[in-house]
Amino acid sequence: MAPSKKQKNSDAVRRIGKILAQLKEDYPDSSIALDYSNPLQLLIATILSAQCTDVRVNKVTPDLFKKYKSARDFANANQADLEQEIRSTGFFRNKAKSIITCCRALVERHNGQVPKSMEELVELGGVGRKTANCVLGEAYGINSGVIVDTHVRRVSQRLGLTEGEDPEKIESDLMQLLPQDEWYRFSSTIILHGRNVCDARKPDCQNCSLFSLCPSGEELMKARA
DNA sequence: CTCCCGATAT
């Protein structure tokens, strides 16, 4: 008989502590790989990182931050110029629009400063929960939620921590499993694990420290062989 | 649900 939803949840509750402890041991320095030197730069870099590697983002941001130093600078940017400057990160039209829109809101409503709450951040436009959680956690040390990006989604599903498909559901499942003061730490470490070990195409289950805690381990290993 | 989109690894 297949395990019920309640059984799966209690199983996740039983394993989450060990999973978090192991992730913290594996990735003691889980700070973000995006290069930035203030909250505004982190916000811009995070917007650029959508469906793009952080390595790629870090190749365009040095010149970008040299040219645009404040929210006002980005708010007044020529959109076509900005598009070309961020072109290599993909989705460049959407991203240029998002950057200009949200920086105009920063200037108009927040005196050019990056606000410190989820509500204010997502109301800027071009900024969703994922980006907001990232900025709040990394720049301000605020645990506003769990970051759900492509890595968190995939690894959490494989680990049996959520049955959800949409990011909101996955986030609320993870928020309930974890103590609030670990939300950001869990997010950043599991993202590193997703990049380094629990790869989308060929997860390295043989060398995974979470193998004994992962209900998908055996299956994934078979699929790979 | 679809669309946006270039760079990279396999």
Place this chain on the structure above:
DNA sequence: ATATCAGGAG
């Protein structure tokens, strides 16, 4: 050739 990369808007 194809899947994937610290998503968000319409």
